[in-house]
Amino acid sequence: MFSYLLVNGMIIGGIYGLIALGYSLIYRASGLMSFVQGDIITFGAYMGLTFYKVLGLSIYASLFLTFACAFALGIVLEKGVIRVLLNKNVMPIYIVLATIAISFIIQNAPQAYYGTVTQRFPQVFSKSSITVFGVTNQTEAYACFVVSVVLMFALHIFMTKTKFGTAMRAAAMDPLAAEACGINTSLSTGVTWGLSAGIASVAGMLLGPMYGVYTMLGATLGRKGFAGAVIGGYGNMYGAMLGGMILGLVETFTAGYWSGTYKNFIAYAILLLFLFIKPTGIFNEQAIQDV
Amino acid sequence: MAKILELVNFHYYYGNIHSVKGIDLHVDEGEMVTLIGANGAGKTTTLQSVSGLTKRRGIEGKIIFQGKEIQSFNGNKVASLGIAQALEGRHIFSKLSVEENLIMGAYKRKNSVEIKKDMDKVYERFPRLLERREQMGGTLSGGEQQMLAIGRALISLPTLMLLDEPSLGLAPLIVKEIFIAVKEINREGTTILFVEQNSKIALSTANRGYVMQTGEIVMTDTCENLMANAEIKKAYLGV
Numbered sequence: 097m098f099s100y101l102l103v104n105g106m107i108i109g110g111i112y113g114l115i116a117l118g119y120s121l122i123y124r125a126s127g128l129m130s131f132v133q134g135d136i137i138t139f140g141a142y143m144g145l146t147f148y149k150v151l152g153l154s155i156y157a158s159l160f161l162t163f164a165c166a167f168a169l170g171i172v173l174e175k176g177v178i179r180v181l182l183n184k185n186v187m188p189i190y191i192v193l194a195t196i197a198i199s200f201i202i203q204n205a206p207q208a209y210y211g212t213v214t215q216r217f218p219q220v221f222s223k224s225s226i227t228v229f230g231v232t233n234q235t236e237a238y239a240c241f242v243v244s245v246v247l248m249f250a251l252h253i254f255m256t257k258t259k260f261g262t263a264m265r266a267a268a269m270d271p272l273a274a275e276a277c278g279i280n281t282s283l284s285t286g287v288t289w290g291l292s293a294g295i296a297s298v299a300g301m302l303l304g305p306m307y308g309v310y311t312m313l314g315a316t317l318g319r320k321g322f323a324g325a326v327i328g329g330y331g332n333m334y335g336a337m338l339g340g341m342i343l344g345l346v347e348t349f350t351a352g353y354w355s356g357t358y359k360n361f362i363a364y365a366i367l368l369l370f371l372f373i374k375p376t377g378i379f380n381e382q383a384i385q386d387v
Numbered sequence: 388m389a390k391i392l393e394l395v396n397f398h399y400y401y402g403n404i405h406s407v408k409g410i411d412l413h414v415d416e417g418e419m420v421t422l423i424g425a426n427g428a429g430k431t432t433t434l435q436s437v438s439g440l441t442k443r444r445g446i447e448g449k450i451i452f453q454g455k456e457i458q459s460f461n462g463n464k465v466a467s468l469g470i471a472q473a474l475e476g477r478h479i480f481s482k483l484s485v486e487e488n489l490i491m492g493a494y495k496r497k498n499s500v501e502i503k504k505d506m507d508k509v510y511e512r513f514p515r516l517l518e519r520r521e522q523m524g525g526t527l528s529g530g531e532q533q534m535l536a537i538g539r540a541l542i543s544l545p546t547l548m549l550l551d552e553p554s555l556g557l558a559p560l561i562v563k564e565i566f567i568a569v570k571e572i573n574r575e576g577t578t579i580l581f582v583e584q585n586s587k588i589a590l591s592t593a594n595r596g597y598v599m600q601t602g603e604i605v606m607t608d609t610c611e612n613l614m615a616n617a618e619i620k621k622a623y624l625g626v
């Protein structure tokens with residue numbers, strides 16, 4: 097029982113961590129909470145379904161194209177909406193409201209083609225289940241964990257070891273100084289939104305085979321990811337990964353040892369607890385007060 | 388000597404606030420020029436406008452760099468022309484290491500071997516940065532941060548370097564050290580325009596000076612003459 101919960105908690109925790117990462121990156125770059133993140137998960141799940149099932153592409157091509165589409169969507173969102181509003185000097189809360197509006201648009205758009213019925217994501221691997229540490233799970237669930245970890249690691253390398261990644265962090269820390277150094281801060285902010293969206297879309301696609309694909313898929317997951325980001329320290333990349341993981345484990349163990357009914361209750365109680373006792377999260381980010 | 392930078396009837400508006408009111412200013416190649424004046428005179432606005440760091444719609448008049456009008460260029464474009472600025476308040480990337488801060492200064496450069504060499508030169512000039520190369524920028528002292536800000540501007544190999552109040556909040560000994568370095572940088576061939584509130588050290592370091600007051604340039608001369616001027620003595624040198 098314990099190892100079963102541990103493994104499954106880590107699988108879902110990895111996904112929460114990915115989603116949390118998106119929120120944190122955006123907060124760092126633009127100082128905003130974007131409500132669209134959750135629905136980009138949905139968007140990713142539907143894009144994945146479209147490429148894999150409808151168009152019959154390979155799983156790798158589907159994964160890549162889903163990421164690419166979401167990346168483009170993220171940039172369009174930043175350049176077409178967020179930047180325009182920021183240039184008008186409106187209060188941040190209005191921009192957050194704008195993201196809520198867009199969130200509903202993206203959430204409902206796939207219905208035009210797929211309707212409201214939950215879609216089944218076809219099985220990806222020929223071997224339907226495998227056993228790891230004595231725990232048997234759907235193969236896709238393990239693949240999901242592997243992809244989450246690989247993505248997080250890749251992002252860590254990109255942000256800390258490459259010149260462009262370092263420039264993205266620099267631009268988020270101090271846009272004026274970054275611009276003076278010759279960094280195109282408008283581009284780096286756009287790329288940050290693109291990456292955040294790309295990561296969220298991959299999370300959505302990974303969940304497809306386990307949860308099915310439906311319009312509200314991202315709404316719940318988005319909230320969990322957000323909670324994970326807060327617990328880890330809002331705006332901190334590593335905090336987001338850790339916070340998401342903790343949330344996934346807590347939730348799974350609650351469901352396993354107590355009751356599935358209470359897992360969300362406990363998850364959000366922990367979020368509240370952090371907001372009261374340690375609003376700067378595990379990684380001590382000072383950022384939480386401005387929206 | 389050829390003019391490297393020229394401002395012609397330059398105005399700056401923050402919305403309705405008319406902060407700089409039609410100034411003319413130039414810097415010749417190889418020169419070291421200072422811009423002095425009290426709080427709120429418009430010095431930072433002027434420097435940051437040259438660097439493309441103020442909103443472009445607030446500008447009226449011309450900013451000419453090496454014969455080319457640049458008043459419509461944004462910051463990263465100006466930086467790639469060879470203008471670097473050590474900003475007022477230093478603006479060090481607080482969560483990047485000293486070394487990463489310098490790497491960001493060299494962002495537009497491609498040749499990593501050359502960058503490495505120039506980084507060593509910066510460390511040679513400011514040995515205290517070498518000792519702290521792995522340390523986060525935000526943990527440095529004010530003086531060290533100023534050295535890093537200058538090093539970060541220098542490593543882009545600018546033809547024109549702008550410094551905004553390098554002495555701000557620093558102890559006299561450190562100020563001296565920094566100005567010795569600035570003088571050396573100028574002697575080695577970089578043209579420098581700097582803003583200072585510490586008029587004494589400014590006028591004893593630069594070749595020429597401009598005096599700015601509430602958005603206008605009220606006087607300009609060689610530093611020697613400015614220092615001898617009775618009004619300047621009274622208002623800016625406190626003697």
Ligand SMILES: Nc1ncnc2c1ncn2[C@@H]1O[C@H](COP(=O)(O)OP(=O)(O)OP(=O)(O)O)[C@@H](O)[C@H]1O
Pocket residue numbers: 401404406424425426427428429430431432433475584
């Ligand atoms: N972002 C801004 N919005 C509105 N007004 C501004 C802004 N920045 C500066 N100002 C105004 O423009 C004028 C010039 O400011 P600036 O910072 O250029 O002066 P300064 O000479 O650098 O002063 P200091 O010596 O204090 O640094 C001031 O009256 C200031 O209040």
Ligand SMILES: [Mg+2]
Pocket residue numbers: 430431432475
């Ligand atoms: Mg100033």
